[in-house]
Amino acid sequence: MEIEIQLTNRPIAEKISPSSQLDSIGAWLEFRGVVRGEENGEKISALEYEAYPEMAEREIRRLLEEISKENLCLAAKVIHRVGIIPVGETAIYVGVASRHRIEAIALLGEFMDRLKQDVPIWKRRALPANFAGDDVGSLIIPQKKLETPHVVSCKSLDEAIAEIISCCQPMSPVRVSLEESFGRVLRETVCAPEDLPANDRSTRDGYAILADDVAENFQVVDTIHAADWKPRQLQHGEAVRVATGAALPCDGVRVVMQENVERDGGHIRIKKREAGLNLRKRGEDVKAGQPLVPAGACLDAGKLALLATAGYAQPLVSPRLCVIHFTTGDEIVPPDQTPKPGQIRDSNSFLIRGLLQKFSCDLEQSHMPEDFERAKSQIANRKSQIGNADLVLVSGGASVGEKDFTRPLLEWLGLEIVFSQINVRPGRPLIFGVSGSRVAFGLPGNPLSHFVCFHLFVATALAKLIGAEPEKFLRGQLAEKLNDTPCPRETLWPARLDMAGLHPLAWASSGDITCLTETNALVRVPANRGSIDAGTEVEFLTT
Amino acid sequence: MHVLFFAQLKDATGCDSIELALPSLLNGEQLWKMLIGKFPALANHQKNVRLARNWEYADAKTVFADEDEIALIPPVSGG
Numbered sequence: 316m317e318i319e320i321q322l323t324n325r326p327i328a329e330k331i332s333p334s335s336q337l338d339s340i341g342a343w344l345e346f347r348g349v350v351r352g353e354e355n356g357e358k359i360s361a362l363e364y365e366a367y368p369e370m371a372e373r374e375i376r377r378l379l380e381e382i383s384k385e386n387l388c389l390a391a392k393v394i395h396r397v398g399i400i401p402v403g404e405t406a407i408y409v410g411v412a413s414r415h416r417i418e419a420i421a422l423l424g425e426f427m428d429r430l431k432q433d434v435p436i437w438k439r440r441a442l443p444a445n446f447a448g449d450d451v452g453s454l455i456i457p458q459k460k461l462e463t464p465h466v467v468s469c470k471s472l473d474e475a476i477a478e479i480i481s482c483c484q485p486m487s488p489v490r491v492s493l494e495e496s497f498g499r500v501l502r503e504t505v506c507a508p509e510d511l512p513a514n515d516r517s518t519r520d521g522y523a524i525l526a527d528d529v530a531e532n533f534q535v536v537d538t539i540h541a542a543d544w545k546p547r548q549l550q551h552g553e554a555v556r557v558a559t560g561a562a563l564p565c566d567g568v569r570v571v572m573q574e575n576v577e578r579d580g581g582h583i584r585i586k587k588r589e590a591g592l593n594l595r596k597r598g599e600d601v602k603a604g605q606p607l608v609p610a611g612a613c614l615d616a617g618k619l620a621l622l623a624t625a626g627y628a629q630p631l632v633s634p635r636l637c638v639i640h641f642t643t644g645d646e647i648v649p650p651d652q653t654p655k656p657g658q659i660r661d662s663n664s665f666l667i668r669g670l671l672q673k674f675s676c677d678l679e680q681s682h683m684p685e686d687f688e689r690a691k692s693q694i695a696n697r698k699s700q701i702g703n704a705d706l707v708l709v710s711g712g713a714s715v716g717e718k719d720f721t722r723p724l725l726e727w728l729g730l731e732i733v734f735s736q737i738n739v740r741p742g743r744p745l746i747f748g749v750s751g752s753r754v755a756f757g758l759p760g761n762p763l764s765h766f767v768c769f770h771l772f773v774a775t776a777l778a779k780l781i782g783a784e785p786e787k788f789l790r791g792q793l794a795e796k797l798n799d800t801p802c803p804r805e806t807l808w809p810a811r812l813d814m815a816g817l818h819p820l821a822w823a824s825s826g827d828i829t830c831l832t833e834t835n836a837l838v839r840v841p842a843n844r845g846s847i848d849a850g851t852e853v854e855f856l857t858t
Numbered sequence: 859m860h861v862l863f864f865a866q867l868k869d870a871t872g873c874d875s876i877e878l879a880l881p882s883l884l885n886g887e888q889l890w891k892m893l894i895g896k897f898p899a900l901a902n903h904q905k906n907v908r909l910a911r912n913w914e915y916a917d918a919k920t921v922f923a924d925e926d927e928i929a930l931i932p933p934v935s936g937g
Contacts, residue, residue: 348937364936365864366936367862367864367910367929367931370913370914370929371936373913395936407936427937430936430937431934431935431936431937432934433934434934435864435910435934435936436934436936436937437864437865437935437936438936644881646881657882736877742925743860744877759924759925760924764925802913
């Protein structure tokens with residue numbers, strides 16, 4: 316069935332063309348619901364309609380699909396106007412297409428009956444007959460806003476990330492030993508102090524001879540091991556025994572591998588010359604002054620080996636991060652305890668500990684009572700220490716429920732709140748605060764929200780602090796269909812990435828943690844998108 | 859949890875939406891208790907109002923989580 320649904324606050328067009336050209340259509344039936352000039356016996360000039368648009372659209376679609384089981388509906392177009400609609404104007408337009416008129420008439424009747432039962436659209440008020448259109452504004456009763464202690468600003472994913480990036484400044488770098496620098500971010504580009512390799516070296520165990528010497532028999536005049544430095548100018552007819560990695564005696568030589576040589580005391584006979592010279596030229600890897608490791612690189616095993624090779628014993632790197640993590644919630648018990656009804660085991664401590672492994676940091680974790688005053692007194696004697704942490708994370712308590720105190724707590728610790736809500740599923744209540752070079756996050760309590768918010772936002776802030784490039788969304792193909800119903804919030808969908816592409820994983824709510832066993836990527840599902848077919852290119856983040 | 863109010867429920871609560879923190883998963887009855895605790899005026903509407911979770915009507919078995927978007931749907935009158 317081809318379905319088109321619109322909720323609009325503009326007048327509905329006088330003429331609407333059928334939305335389907337299917338050959339099988341034998342009847343197009345149209346209906347317009349028009350605002351009557353009286354309501355409950357009173358003369359009126361207009362009706363004001365209100366809708367819950369995301370749900371209304373879904374209910375209309377669901378209704379159409381359901382009634383089509385009885386009478387096959389081939390296509391449908393539904394337009395409902397909301398806001399103030401003057402008398403005589405169309406409030407709803409419905410067009411249904413079927414094979415025969417009987418079906419279309421049945422469909423339309425059934426649809427309108429069900430619409431009036433289930434679709435979340437309301438006649439909010441009737442406007443009395445005696446007002447002019449210009450006065451409409453004065454008749455609208457302003458909605459009272461809930462008095463909350465702070466303004467809630469809901470950020471989109473991109474806005475939130477941009478805000479985090481602009482608020483976080485790289486920490487001052489330090490010089491540490493190579494032993495201590497594993498996992499840190501290099502803060503200066505390290506260049507080669509000399510050519511690598513520093514001289515021509517043999518890549519074979521064999522015999523070095525002049526490259527242009529075509530003789531068959533040679534006198535062995537010396538032996539050079541890998542650690543030796545024995546320069547000498549070879550003459551025609553002379554050979555030097557060389558080990559793999561040995562510095563060659565002079566320029567203009569080639570090495571013949573020992574397998575192609577017959578040795579007889581101090582002489583050799585070359586049976587066959589290989590095509591290649593079997594050597595690495597001086598500066599072949601890198602020339603003196605060329606960059607070896609760029610600033611911003613995370614020092615892994617290979618890069619450390621390179622720095623060691625180049626003699627950088629005290630690289631300039633980011634300091635270790637000091638991270639303080641608080642869990643909150645009176646319902647949390649340690650993993651080795653059996654939760655009573657209403658309680659759950661603490662998983663977020665371990666999730667955070669694990670996620671932070673990627674970053675070089677010192678982590679301190681503790682649990683806080685679910686009461687602002689008690690929480691304050693628990694940490695009062697550590698206030699300045701906490702205040703000096705590079706990153707403070709608070710798990711749970713990020714909404715505006717009565718017991719939630721993350722925001723006042725962070726403010727008490729001297730942080731300025733930048734935003735407290737994001738328009739992302741999972742993880743709407745996310746608090747981000749800054750003070751100088753220190754940052755703090757209040758993470759929504761659920762493990763999956765934790766996982767998503769960490770990768771999206773906390774990791775971005777940490778990358779910025781340590782002078783690394785924050786992870787970017789990549790593009791890849793869905794290996795399987797992603798089944799979702801359109802959600803007005805942008806969604807980060809757990810997925811498993813392998814050679815075949817991205818496999819979306821099943822998850823029901825953000826309390827869902829089982830999908831985390833397989834998750835190694837998060838697929839970005841745009842707002843209101845719904846299902847995405849296999850083979851579609853999507854954005855994703857590796858985790 | 860994001861909770862939305864429509865039509866006359868906006869008048870009853872004085873707002874169009876609130877954020878609630880759920881300590882754990884709740885069933886419908888527990889959620890209503892929490893909402894009425896916050897807005898006593900909702901008690902009068904409870905029997906006529908349906909709950910929707912993430913843009914679908916809830917039923918007796920529906921469980922509500924902190925991440926959900928909840929709407930209180932008073933009797934509808936579209937069309």
